[in-house]
Amino acid sequence: MADAGPAFAAALRDVVVRYPGRAPLGPVDLGVAPGEIVAVVGASGAGKSTLLRLLAGLEVPSRGAVIRGAGGGRTGFVFQAATLMPWVDVRANVALPLELAGVPRAEALQRASAGLAAVGLGDRLSARPRQLSGGMAMRASLARALVTEPDLLLLDEPFAALDSVTRRRLIEDLHHLWSGRAPRPAVVFVTHDVEEAVYLAQRVVVLDAATGRVAVELPSPGSLPRPAGWRTDLGYRAAVEELADQLARSMTPPPFPAAEEEVS
Known part of the structure; x- marks a missing residue:
């Protein structure tokens, strides 16, 4: 892993991952600032878990660079189980x-x-x-x-199997644990839940279903931790709907090109 300097806790630069029997994922470019919480959403197979494994150093890209902050930093990883x-x-x-x-x-x-x-x-x-x-x-x-005391905390859908009440409590706990640390760790959180993504993160990254590239990045409104009752805030609801729309767009295959007319 290369050294990113102080600008990023971690970054992917022109990263491509090739697997036998399928189209390659990428190229992906993504930077995570120190202390920033970023959520990653996308269709199944878009490369969300691969992105975390690359950042953790558990997988090596076929092309491109995985970059870490000065000194490499400590990494914590929370899996789905x-x-x-x-x-x-x-x-x-x-x-x-x-x-x-x-x-x-x-x-x-x-x-x-x-x-x-x-x-x-x-x-x-x-x-x-x-x-x-x-x-x-x-x-x-x-x-x-x-x-x-990691500099980078990676979470791969850790709350997916839990009931909604427990999930909400754990998100609040994560916010308070994050905000109570100095310096705060950078957090990358993979989820399928658009409401969870907007509520949890300062920025949400949508991966394209076909290529695994970053299709769009959307900021989440407001500050962290969230105030009581923030799930009913109009800005939050609007951000959730925009993210849901962008996620749907990322999962829509491109139209087939029109067939050329046969020339007699």
């Missing part, structure tokens, strides 16, 4: 990335306890993953991603 180890308790799960980074076990466990308390699981330190609800498991996964 909580991916907690079932054979150890929640605190040990959250402490794992710290221990892998060489933090002494006692310190890692102490920091894991604080991280779980921050997401409302301070009373569940010794619980096993099977004893947690879906929302609790995702909170633990979020705590694990944040415990290393």
Whole structure:
């Protein structure tokens, strides 16, 4: 990964990804500023999860550059499933990335306890993953991603399997965790939900269904965290409708060219 300097926490520059048996994805150009929250939407197969894997360094582009801020930065990743180890308790799960980074076990466990308390699981330190609800498991996964104090936090539809009430609570929690950190991490959040995208992010990126390119970028109105009752705000509702329209456009295939008349 190349060094982006202070302008970006992470960026993709002219990135193309080729897979056997399908059209290539890209080229994609996207920059994420330090402390910015960006949502990514698009049709299934448009390359949303691929984009996150590229930013995380889990996949290498066929062409182009994946750029990170000065020093490379630390990255946290929250997947669609909580991916907690079932054979150890929640605190040990959250402490794992710290221990892998060489933090002494006692310190890692102490920091894991604080991280779980921050997401409302301070009373569940010794619980096993099977004893947690879906929302609790995702909170633990979020705590694990944040415990290393990442410069870049990547979230791949982490709330998709949860009920709407739990999803809303977790979005509010994410906003407050993000705003309470100094410096704030950059966040890239993949979702299929246009309301979630506008509410969560400062900017929404729409990927074209056919090519995986950035079709359009739309700013979200207002500031973060959102004030109470903001979901009924007229500016929010208008932004949701505009995003839904742009997403539909990105999923509409181009018309077939008119057939040329046969010349006799």
